[in-house]
Each structure stands twice: as C-alpha cells, then as structure tokens.
Amino acid sequence: MTIDNSDNSTPNTNTSTDFIRAIINEDNLAGKHAGRVQTRFPPEPNGYLHIGHAKSICLNFGIARDYDGLCNLRFDDTNPSKEDVEYVDSIMEDIRWLGFNWGDRLFYASDYFQQIYDWAVQLIKAGKAYVCELTADQVRETRGTLTAPGTNSPYRDRPIAENLDLFERMKNGEFPDGSKTLRAKIDMASPNLNMRDPVMYRILRATHHRTGDTWCIYPTYDFTHGQCDSIERITHSICTLEFENHRPLYDWYIRELGIFAPRQIEFARLNLTFTVMSKRFLLQLVKDGFVSGWDDPRMPTLCGVRRRGYTPEALRDFCATIGVSKVDSTVDIALLEHCLRNDLNKRANRVMGVLRPLKVIIDNYPEGEVEQMEAINNPEDASAGTRLVPFSRELYIEQDDFREAPPKKYHRLAPGQEVRLRYAYLVRCTNVVKNPTTGEVVEVHCTYDPATRGGNTPDGRKVKGTIHWVSAAEALPVEVRLYDRLFTKANPYDVPEGVDFKTNLNPNSLERLTNCFVEPSLRGAAPGSRCQFERLGYFCVDPDSTADRLVFNRTVSLVDSWAKIEKKG
RNA sequence: UACCCGGUGGUGUAAUGGUAACACAAGGGAUUUUGGUUCCCUCGUUCAAGGUUCGAAUCCUUGCCGGGUAGCCA
Numbered sequence: 165m166t167i168d169n170s171d172n173s174t175p176n177t178n179t180s181t182d183f184i185r186a187i188i189n190e191d192n193l194a195g196k197h198a199g200r201v202q203t204r205f206p207p208e209p210n211g212y213l214h215i216g217h218a219k220s221i222c223l224n225f226g227i228a229r230d231y232d233g234l235c236n237l238r239f240d241d242t243n244p245s246k247e248d249v250e251y252v253d254s255i256m257e258d259i260r261w262l263g264f265n266w267g268d269r270l271f272y273a274s275d276y277f278q279q280i281y282d283w284a285v286q287l288i289k290a291g292k293a294y295v296c297e298l299t300a301d302q303v304r305e306t307r308g309t310l311t312a313p314g315t316n317s318p319y320r321d322r323p324i325a326e327n328l329d330l331f332e333r334m335k336n337g338e339f340p341d342g343s344k345t346l347r348a349k350i351d352m353a354s355p356n357l358n359m360r361d362p363v364m365y366r367i368l369r370a371t372h373h374r375t376g377d378t379w380c381i382y383p384t385y386d387f388t389h390g391q392c393d394s395i396e397r398i399t400h401s402i403c404t405l406e407f408e409n410h411r412p413l414y415d416w417y418i419r420e421l422g423i424f425a426p427r428q429i430e431f432a433r434l435n436l437t438f439t440v441m442s443k444r445f446l447l448q449l450v451k452d453g454f455v456s457g458w459d460d461p462r463m464p465t466l467c468g469v470r471r472r473g474y475t476p477e478a479l480r481d482f483c484a485t486i487g488v489s490k491v492d493s494t495v496d497i498a499l500l501e502h503c504l505r506n507d508l509n510k511r512a513n514r515v516m517g518v519l520r521p522l523k524v525i526i527d528n529y530p531e532g533e534v535e536q537m538e539a540i541n542n543p544e545d546a547s548a549g550t551r552l553v554p555f556s557r558e559l560y561i562e563q564d565d566f567r568e569a570p571p572k573k574y575h576r577l578a579p580g581q582e583v584r585l586r587y588a589y590l591v592r593c594t595n596v597v598k599n600p601t602t603g604e605v606v607e608v609h610c611t612y613d614p615a616t617r618g619g620n621t622p623d624g625r626k627v628k629g630t631i632h633w634v635s636a637a638e639a640l641p642v643e644v645r646l647y648d649r650l651f652t653k654a655n656p657y658d659v660p661e662g663v664d665f666k667t668n669l670n671p672n673s674l675e676r677l678t679n680c681f682v683e684p685s686l687r688g689a690a691p692g693s694r695c696q697f698e699r700l701g702y703f704c705v706d707p708d709s710t711a712d713r714l715v716f717n718r719t720v721s722l723v724d725s726w727a728k729i730e731k732k733g
Numbered sequence: 734u735a736c737c738c739g740g741u742g743g744u745g746u747a748a749u750g751g752u753a754a755c756a757c758a759a760g761g762g763a764u765u766u767u768g769g770u771u772c773c774c775u776c777g778u779u780c781a782a783g784g785u786u787c788g789a790a791u792c793c794u795u796g797c798c799g800g801g802u803a804g805c806c807a
Contacts (some may be wrong), residue, residue, distance in 0.1 A: 246807090
C-alpha cells in the first residue's frame with residue numbers, strides 16, 4: 165500500500181480582514197456584547213450542501229474561531245413540504261467532513277415553534293398583527309408593485325380579541341390550508357415590499373420531519389429567523405445578499421418583540437465558472453438522470469467533490485483565498501483546481517498507472533525475468549519513503565507517450581528515439597508492429613541499456629523524456645473515470661430566452677476507461693484513498709470499487725505544458 | 734425606471750485619508766528521473782465628472798453601469 169490518505173491540515177495563513185470582520189471589530193470596540201461573538205450556519209434541510217455552502221460554513225465557523233466565539237448549527241426547517249431528514253443527515257456529515265464542529269449547539273427552528281407562536285400572540289395583543297382572510301392571489305393584487313403602493317387588507321383593523329380568537333383557531337386546525345394568514349401590521353405603502361404587511365404564519369397541513377402533525381400552521385422565514393438568532397444569542401447573523409431587503413423586517417420583529425438584537429450582515433454568494441450552484445437546478449440534474457446522484461463526482465455538492473477526491477483542506481484554502489465581499493462575482497474554477505493541486509501535491513503519493521495501454525517489448529531483456537525497481541513515493545515528502553515496482557520484458561506505456569511521427573520538441577518515445585522508463589532503464593525504440601487492417605501501432609519494440617538501471621546514465625548522457633510504465637504481467641487491471649466540466653459555458657445560465665440551461669450540459673463530461681493498469685502496490689487500496697498517477701493527474705479510489713477491481717476517479721489533472729507547446733506547433 | 738446594495742488588472746480579493754498590492758490566469762526563462770513541483774521575470778488595475786483636502790480607490794455630489802426586491806419559499 166503506497167498511497168497516503170492522511171488528513172494533515174494546512175493552516176490558512178490569510179490574514180486579510182474582510183468587511184464582516186471589520187464590522188465585528190467595530191462592535192467589539194464599541195463594547196457590544198462584551199466582546200462575545202457568536203454566529204450560526206442555518207441551512208434549510210431541503211437539499212445537499214455544495215461548494216457555495218462551504219464558503220458560508222468557513223465564514224461562520226471561521227469567524228467564531230478567530231474571535232474565540234461559537235458557531236451554532238441550526239436547521240431552518242419552517243417549510244415541512246420541502247424538507248426531509250435525509251438532508252439533515254447529509255448536511256451534518258458534510259460539515260464534519262469539511263472540518264467544522266458545532267459541539268453541542270445543534271438546533272432546529274422547529275425547536276422554537278411554541279415560543280414563536282407565543283411571540284405572534286404578543287404582537288397581536290400589541291395591535292401589530294392581524295388575521296387576514298385574503299387569498300394568496302388577493303394578497304398579491306393588493307400588495308401594489310415596485311413603483312406603486314399597496315392597499316390595506318379589509319381585515320387589517322379587526323379587533324384584537326377577534327385576531328386572538330381566529331389565530332388560535334388557525335392553530336387548532338379549524339380552517340383549510342391557505343384560507344387565512346397572520347400578517348404583521350406595518351405599512352402597505354412602504355417602498356420596501358417586505359414591509360407591506362408580510363405574512364407571519366400560514367396554514368399548511370404537512371407532516372414535519374421533526375414535529376410531525378403537531379402543527380398545521382407554520383411561521384415564515386421572516387418571522388422565524390431573527391427570533392431564532394435572538395434566542396440563541398447570535399451576535400452576528402451572516403447571510404447572503406438576497407436577504408438585504410429583509411433586514412428592516414428582521415429588525416422590526418426584534419424591536420417590536422423587545423428581545424435580544426443580533427446584527428444581520430449580508431455577503432455575496434459564491435458563483436463558479438462552468439458550475440451551477442443552485443439547489444433547484446442541481447435537483448433537476450439528479451431527477452432527470454443527467455448525473456448518477458447528488459454524489460456524482462461531477463456535481464459541485466460536497467458529497468460529490470468528496471467522492472471525486474477533493475480534500476477539505478483544499479476547499480478551506482479556496483474559501484479563504486476567494487475572500488468575502490458584497491460584490492456579485494464569479495470565481496474562476498481554475499482557482500479551485502489550483503488549491504486542490506497545491507494541497508494534493510504535498511500529500512498524494514506518486515504511483516505509475518497507464519490509462520490507454522500500449523504494449524512495449526524489450527527485445528534484449530531476458531524473458532521471464534522480473535526486477536524490483538525502487539521508486540520514490542513522494543518527491544515533496546521524503547518521509548513517505550520508497551517502494552519496489554516490478555519490471556519485466558513486457559510493459560504497458562501510455563499511448564500518448566509514443567508517436568510514430570513525432571512532432572517537434574516531442575521528447576517521448578518514437579522510432580529510433582531514446583527515453584527513460586522512470587526508475588527503470590533507458591530504452592530505444594527499434595521498430596513497431598501494426599494492425600494490418602487499421603494501420604494502428606499495437607506493439608512497440610525496444611532495446612534497453614543494462615548500464616542504466618534505475619534510470620541513471622553513468623556516461624552522463626542526457627535524455628529529455630521520462631515516461632511511466634507498468635509491467636504487463638504484474639500490473640493491476642482497473643477502471644478509471646475521467647471527468648470534464650459538467651457545462652460547456654463559463655456561465656451555464658447564459659441561455660437564450662425560454663431555453664433550458666441544460667442545453668449547456670457537456671455531453672462528454674464523463675469518460676470511462678475500463679482497460680487501465682496500475683502498479684501492483686495499489687492492490688487493496690481503500691475507497692477514498694488518493695494518489696497521483698505520474699504525469700496523468702490526481703486520482704481517488706471510488707466506492708464503486710470491489711475487492712478484486714479498483715475504480716479510480718480523476719480528481720484533477722496535472723498542469724499540462726506539453727499541450728500548450730504542441731498547440732503552438 | 735420605487736427602494737436597497739454594489740462598481741479596484743482577464744478573474745477574485747487587499748489597501749479604511751498617506752508609495753495601489755496579493756493570489757489565480759496569461760506570456761517568458763532556470764532547475765527537474767513527472768512536459769509535475771520549485772524558483773525567477775513579464776503583462777496589466779481604482780466606472781466617469783465635479784467637489785472637500787497638503788494628499789482621495791477611500792469622504793461628498795451628480796451621472797453611468799451591474800445586481801436584488803412584487804412567495805402563504807428560504
């Protein structure tokens with residue numbers, strides 16, 4: 165076993181202070197909360213976490229860590245029609261995998277349903293809320309538009325006692341779904357549409373994944389989130405930009421209720437080139453069968469990139485590198501890949517593997533002889549040691565590493581040309597055997613120089629090309645899956661009016677290679693193990709592997725400077 | 734064109750009234766038993782116009798451009 169799967173964390177040295185930390189510093193300087201800092205990560209359990217969530221997780225938990233504070237995990241489960249324990253479980257697993265810990269501070273908005281109900285009653289008693297019997301359509305019609313004020317609901321000035329009675333009967337299930345709502349009495353002419361008598365409670369008969377059928381009325385996000393933050397004594401409630409217009413409402417509820425006031429701060433969500441980062445669209449890819457599931461290695465979900473072989477360290481480094489701001493921006497996926505290579509380069513052991521095999525026969529090497537060649541496991545880490553790789557007369561090399569008619573500057577194997585077989589011998593191509601009908605080269609014949617064992621050149625001669633190989637008899641047959649971007653456009657949403665974003669899906673995003681070979685040291689490698697196939701990229705053992713057949717996912721390719729040279733000619 | 738938010742190299746992020754910088758990308762070179770890694774170099778930036786100031790990316794005004802908001806979703 166030569167591969168390294170350790171979890172040696174690379175501490176993030178980014179010391180820049182983002183605008184959120186600037187606000188917290190200000191608050192601390194002003195003596196707010198006596199310097200206490202508490203944040204929370206509040207996912208709705210209606211889908212799987214993705215790289216965008218990683219940004220939020222790193223932010224919230226990172227701030228708590230930096231300020232000796234705490235970060236809670238809270239499920240924002242106020243809409244039972246979309247939520248499920250399947251998502252709750254996956255979310256917890258993914259956060260842990262990313263390397264964060266919420267300790268004993270696991271909460272659910274549904275934990276607070278009774279308290280939130282009591283607060284609604286309090287607002288009714290204060291004349292700040294009323295039961296409205298307008299239908300959803302009528303509410304929309306009377307809300308006004310972006311430029312025109314709304315009109316008051318005819319139920320707006322109902323007596324308090326009647327509101328109290330009706331609201332209790334809503335809770336008791338006396339009215340059908342959607343027939344009544346509880347609304348805050350604010351201002352139907354407010355330029356901020358969120359302040360035009362927003363709905364606080366709706367009647368919704370759905371079995372909640374935690375509270376079952378205890379409730380048939382559920383509070384909306386707006387009438388829930390701030391109060392949950394308040395209950396948990398969150399000092400800084402960090403959310404994404406689309407909630408900016410909700411902040412006045414967030415503050416209004418807190419103020420009217422007279423409870424602990426957290427501060428909501430908004431930041432820009434993450435966009436990545438060639439990537440769709442929306443639960444709704446990701447769900448479509450899963451449901452329509454474009455991918456094998458939420459954990460398909462092409463998905464930007466945390467379980468997907470985990471299966472692909474991404475490391476939590478690389479993801480954290482990425483999140484630290486992209487920073488935090490309020491600017492709508494799209495990060496180049498190349499930066500994420502850089503972070504990955506940067507991490508993997510230090511920790512992934514090198515092994516030799518051949519994706520598209522080409523038979524090589526060393527004519528002057530004794531038949532039946534096997535030599536064990538010593539190979540370095542990781543040139544970036546001497547403590548990784550060495551291993552032995554069997555060498556023999558018949559080998560496989562990469563098809564790419566042989567050209568019958570080599571282009572300029574091609575340093576690998578070609579008729580008459582000499583290359584180094586890594587850790588083995590220098591060989592020179594003498595002739596080739598072709599398939600008589602297709603003309604394709606099926607076998608390359610070489611002679612080796614016995615004086616160059618280990619790849620050394622005692623006479624000091626220079627060989628520009630060093631290629632990898634496996635011994636045909638000893639090599640392990642494996643399957644390898646290569647992945648390309650899921651979308652062909654940097655912005656997958658960039659489609660003409662009325663056209664589905666899925667037209668931008670890349671039909672070649674998955675390539676299965678079933679005829680691959682790796683060196684025998686990989687026998688028995690565990691799913692999740694990572695390694696670098698020299699010159700081919702970083703790979704990770706897929707859970708689809710069986711006891712006698714390994715399946716590898718290519719995590720990310722290596723930087724390929726030869727491709728650029730060849731392209732230029 | 735109601736309100737809110739934003740605008741710094743190709744991309745992302747710093748500089749918070751005092752020399753515009755870091756990373757990625759791109760281009761070039763050195764080293765290399767991975768065309769990897771590492772190292773060096775190059776490229777290129779404050780949306781615009783006014784104003785305040787000894788001094789403005791930063792503060793003010795106006796304009797321009799981009800995003801968000803009319804769920805009983807979050």
